[in-house]
Amino acid sequence: MKALRVRKEIAEEVRRKVERLGLKDRSRRIRFEDGYVIIPVVDGFDLEIEGAEVVEDANPVFRERRNFREIVESIAGHYPRYADLKLFGRVGVMKLPGELMGYRDRIAEEVVRHYGLKALWLDRGRHGMLRKPEMEPLFGDESMVEHRENGCVFRFDLTKVxxxxxxxxxxxxxxxxxxxxxxxxxxxxxxxxxxxxxxxxxxxxxxxxxxxxxxxxxxxxxxxxxxxxxxxxxxxxxxxxxxxxxxxxxxxxxxxxxxxxxxxxxxxxxxxxxxxxxxxxxxxxxxxxxxxxxxxxxxxxxxxxxxxxxxxxxxxxxxxxxxxxxxxxxxxx
Ligand SMILES: C[S@@+](CC[C@H](N)C(=O)[O-])C[C@H]1O[C@@H](n2cnc3c(N)ncnc32)[C@H](O)[C@@H]1O
Known part of the structure; x- marks a missing residue:
C-alpha cells in the first residue's frame, strides 16, 4: 500500500491535489510519522509531486470499515445467507453462494481495495473425510496465515488445511x-x-x-x-x-x-x-x-x-x- 510522505508545511496543498485527482486512498487515514505527514494514495500512483516522496505505508490506519454485507449489497443489490468473508490479517477468504457468482470479480475487487488485502481466496468448500479445502485464488497468492482466538494462536496454510x-x-x-x-x-x-x-x-x-x-x-x-x-x-x-x-x-x-x-x-x-x-x-x-x-x-x-x-x-x-x-x-x- 502506497502513501505520500510530505512535510507539514505543504501537506494540505498535496492532500487537496491528490484528492482532486481521485488518487487518495479513502480507506486509510492520514497520519503523522517522525515529523512528516503520511497521505495514503491508491496503488499504481505514479505522479511526481514536488516535496512528496512515495513510500510503502507500513503502519496503515484504516477508516471505520464498511462491512462485507454493505459491500455485497452495494454491488449485488442484496445479501444472501451463507455469503461470508473471513480476514486473517491481510489475507481474506470469501464464500459466495451460487447466486452471487456473477458478481464475484466486482465483489473481489472492492473487498481487496477496501480492506487493503495482500491476497483473497474463494472458498469452494471442503472435500472428503480429510475435509481438504478447495481454494481458488482471486487476488495474490499468500496463503500462510496466523489466527488468534481464545488466547491461542494457530498457524496454517489455508489452501492445505x-x-x-x-x-x-x-x-x-x-x-x-x-x-x-x-x-x-x-x-x-x-x-x-x-x-x-x-x-x-x-x-x-x-x-x-x-x-x-x-x-x-x-x-x-x-x-x-x-x-x-x-x-x-x-x-x-x-x-x-x-x-x-x-x-x-x-x-x-x-x-x-x-x-x-x-x-x-x-x-x-x-x-x-x-x-x-x-x-x-x-x-x-x-x-x-x-x-x-x-x-x-x-x-x-x-x-x-x-x-x-x-x-x-x-x-x-x-x-x-x-x-x-x-x-x-x-x-x-
Ligand atoms: C473437520 S476437521 C476438524 C475441524 C474442527 N472440528 C473445527 O472445529 O474446526 C477434521 C480433521 O480430521 C482429520 N481426519 C479425518 N479422518 C481421520 C481419521 N480417520 N483419523 C484421524 N484424523 C482424521 C482430517 O484430516 C481433518 O484435519
Missing part, C-alpha cells in the same frame, strides 16, 4: 468442561482446533491428538510449539486403527461425518467418561445424532448415563452442525 472460525465458542466450552487431571483424546485433531485450547485452558493431564493428514499434522506440531503447551501427544495416524482401549476420560469427535468412529471412541473410554460427538444433521431428522450415539453404546454393551445435544452453528440451508455430549459407562471391556 481447513479452519472453521464458527466453532470458536464450542472449543472453549469443551475446554471448560475438562476436569483436573483428565486424559483427553481428540480423534480428529486437525491443526489443533480443540487440542490447543483444551491443553491451554484446562488442567488435563494429557491430550492425545490424532490426525491422519500429514499437512495438518505438520501444523499441529507447529501450533503445539507456538502455544507452548507441554501436555499434548500428537499422533500421525488413522483414528480407526491407532486408538488403544480404556485410557481416556473424554473423547472429542470434532468431525461432522464420523458416525463410524463412535465405537472406537467409546472403547477408548476408561470405565466411564464423556464423548463429544459432532454431526451435520438436516433439521427434519434432528434426533438422529442422539440415536446414533445411543445405538453405538448399545452395540458396545455400554450404558448412556447422560445425554444432551446443542447447536454449534448453521451448516447449510436446513442443516445444522450439532454436538452431542454423552456420558457413557462401559459395562464390559
Amino acid at each position: 481447513m479452519y472453521s472460525q464458527g466453532n470458536q465458542y464450542e472449543k472453549m466450552r469443551v475446554a471448560r468442561l475438562v476436569g483436573d487431571g483428565e486424559v483427553v483424546l481428540d480423534m480428529f485433531a486437525g491443526i489443533g482446533y480443540f487440542t490447543i485450547p483444551v491443553a491451554k485452558h484446562s488442567r488435563a493431564r494429557r491430550v492425545y491428538a490424532v490426525e491422519i493428514n500429514p499437512d495438518s499434522y505438520f501444523f499441529l506440531l507447529e501450533n503445539v510449539r507456538l502455544n507452548g503447551v507441554r501436555n499434548v501427544v500428537p499422533i500421525l495416524g488413522d483414528s480407526m486403527h491407532v486408538i488403544p482401549e480404556s485410557f481416556a476420560d473424554r473423547v472429542i469427535m470434532g468431525h461432522i461425518y464420523a458416525e463410524q468412529f463412535l465405537q472406537n471412541a467409546i472403547s477408548a473410554l476408561r470405565d466411564e467418561g464423556w464423548v463429544h460427538y459432532h454431526e451435520a444433521v438436516p433439521v427434519r431428522v434432528l434426533e438422529r445424532p442422539v440415536e446414533r450415539v445411543r445405538r453405538a453404546a448399545e452395540r458396545m454393551g455400554a450404558r448412556v448415563i447422560e445425554i444432551g445435544m446443542r447447536k454449534v452453528k448453521n451448516y447449510a440451508p436446513n442443516v445444522l452442525h450439532v454436538v452431542v455430549d454423552a456420558r457413557i459407562k462401559r459395562l464390559s471391556k
Whole structure:
C-alpha cells in the first residue's frame, strides 16, 4: 500500500491535489510519522509531486470499515445467507453462494481495495473425510496465515488445511468442561482446533491428538510449539486403527461425518467418561445424532448415563452442525 510522505508545511496543498485527482486512498487515514505527514494514495500512483516522496505505508490506519454485507449489497443489490468473508490479517477468504457468482470479480475487487488485502481466496468448500479445502485464488497468492482466538494462536496454510472460525465458542466450552487431571483424546485433531485450547485452558493431564493428514499434522506440531503447551501427544495416524482401549476420560469427535468412529471412541473410554460427538444433521431428522450415539453404546454393551445435544452453528440451508455430549459407562471391556 502506497502513501505520500510530505512535510507539514505543504501537506494540505498535496492532500487537496491528490484528492482532486481521485488518487487518495479513502480507506486509510492520514497520519503523522517522525515529523512528516503520511497521505495514503491508491496503488499504481505514479505522479511526481514536488516535496512528496512515495513510500510503502507500513503502519496503515484504516477508516471505520464498511462491512462485507454493505459491500455485497452495494454491488449485488442484496445479501444472501451463507455469503461470508473471513480476514486473517491481510489475507481474506470469501464464500459466495451460487447466486452471487456473477458478481464475484466486482465483489473481489472492492473487498481487496477496501480492506487493503495482500491476497483473497474463494472458498469452494471442503472435500472428503480429510475435509481438504478447495481454494481458488482471486487476488495474490499468500496463503500462510496466523489466527488468534481464545488466547491461542494457530498457524496454517489455508489452501492445505481447513479452519472453521464458527466453532470458536464450542472449543472453549469443551475446554471448560475438562476436569483436573483428565486424559483427553481428540480423534480428529486437525491443526489443533480443540487440542490447543483444551491443553491451554484446562488442567488435563494429557491430550492425545490424532490426525491422519500429514499437512495438518505438520501444523499441529507447529501450533503445539507456538502455544507452548507441554501436555499434548500428537499422533500421525488413522483414528480407526491407532486408538488403544480404556485410557481416556473424554473423547472429542470434532468431525461432522464420523458416525463410524463412535465405537472406537467409546472403547477408548476408561470405565466411564464423556464423548463429544459432532454431526451435520438436516433439521427434519434432528434426533438422529442422539440415536446414533445411543445405538453405538448399545452395540458396545455400554450404558448412556447422560445425554444432551446443542447447536454449534448453521451448516447449510436446513442443516445444522450439532454436538452431542454423552456420558457413557462401559459395562464390559
Ligand atoms: C473437520 S476437521 C476438524 C475441524 C474442527 N472440528 C473445527 O472445529 O474446526 C477434521 C480433521 O480430521 C482429520 N481426519 C479425518 N479422518 C481421520 C481419521 N480417520 N483419523 C484421524 N484424523 C482424521 C482430517 O484430516 C481433518 O484435519
